[in-house]
Amino acid sequence: MSPALSPAALPTPENLALTELFVPAAALFVVLAIMLFYRAVAGPTTQDRLLAVNVLGTNTVVILALLSVGLDEPWFLDVALVYALLNFLMAIAISKFTVERGGVL
């Protein structure tokens, strides 16, 4: 990878534009996430909602990662990592509770 990207690198036009790409991209991902809300609200079954929320969660992880570059906040990636694990746990836990004997895995 190019060494030009260390924080000390000169603010070349490309370099400036590079981080500026990420905030609009994150905004577009948010639009997609809002579209997914329709499925999360409309259902019709619990599993549909769960699936939509799960995809939304993955979207959120991506948005967090994009923002960490776009806003230059590296610790957003830690949040994203924890969120990814929580997202998984949530999906497993809820699908376990919807089944009588709890045997989804």
Added chain:
Amino acid sequence: MAAKRVLVPLSDTVTVRQTVGYAVRAALEETDTVEFHLVAALPYDAAVPEGRSLTEDAEQLLTRTENWVEEDVDDTDATVEIETAVVGTNEYLFGPRDFAEVFEAYATSHDIDRIVLDPEYQPGQTAQLIQPLEREFDALGLPYEEAPVDRPARHERLIGGGTERFDQLFATFWISYGFYLILGDPTYPFDLVTGAAVAGIVSISLAYVTFTFPLGRLRSPLRTVRFALYIPYLLYEIVKANLAISVVILRPSMPIEPVLTRVNARVRGGLPLLALANSITLTPGTLTVRADDQRLIVHTLIPGARDDLFDGALERAVRFVFHGRSGARIPTPRERDDTEIIGGDDV
């Protein structure tokens, strides 16, 4: 008096000799004409490479036990017939239910009166089978008895011997330490010390939960390397499937054709099955709905994805990861007739 027919399922254990001895004694106490059916069940079928060596082992075991029965019968004046058989050669036996069904089929076709079980019965390299097998026999209504044997003191099977224990601790320690240092800073002494402490606690408390199987010192690193080779291949498959699905979804007519299929995968054990089921789900177009033993119920969305599934490329790749290149040379699920299209109600 009618001849008594006794079925003895055999596997190579420390107590197999005693079990055979007991079966002979108990049967001869009741009648003088006995038919012994010595049966070895094979977990793998002959089509997969590891099945062939097992078949030879089983045949050797059968000859040995046949001699034992003749020995035991020699000093009595009973009439004894011995029959040996290897069953399950054209199937892939997985759980206790499969074994119980095979034995039940044998018992009904040969009109068996009694089954004598070896308390250490353990076909294949998997964990002990005797208790779940007995439960399955109960459920099927088969009369069985367990041979009373003196068994040598057994060490804790799950944990294994000293070196096995050490290997598990060692692997868990370095994996968790490495993970800690990736998240932390490997050049910062504080992180090095706390990481070692945390990894120590984790490995001592969780090593036997993490690795429920013995680690091979050569095999496990080799599997890791082969897994690294598998990832680019999986990515290639994912990209291919993604493009196919995208085309279908974006077409205004959306020509999907959802079909539920059942595939019997030739993949054994927790980790390989997890790898296969997850790879199938990761590939858009195929979704594992259920994984009961090696029977996977897969929901497929488009015909192309279904064909890929039936061609078993992912299955072969997973077998390559866990069994090496020779293990990957197996017929496709379609060729072995292990695929089936099922209705939506059979979930």
Added chain:
Amino acid sequence: MIDQLQFWAVLLCLAFGLFFTFVSTVGVLRLPDVYSRAHTASQTDTLGAGLSLAAVALALGWESTTIYTVLLLFFVFLTNPTAAHAIARSAAESGITPLTAEDELESETPDDGTSAPGDTAVNAGEEGGDHA
């Protein structure tokens, strides 16, 4: 020069990541039942997240935080199919029967007012059914 290359690589990764997430979102909204939606959900998990995180890694360059994105992708790849499987299994356990190609044929013909799209789906269904 290298900056230029990097810029375009990041842009491409972001664009395709967005595209696949968009397809996945459309799929989740359009597809008829929970099982088929689960298929397209995995597009977000694989190429959508994968390409976006690749863009993040490319933009960060060779830094310690780059490992985070790789780790993140690894977790997403490991956990999301398991979650999708759990959801599908829970749907199956709670008695939701999947729509299959034959059902579609039955359900599409009565309300014929919906016209051509249904017919195409049925035709494709029959073709596929023959050689599968």
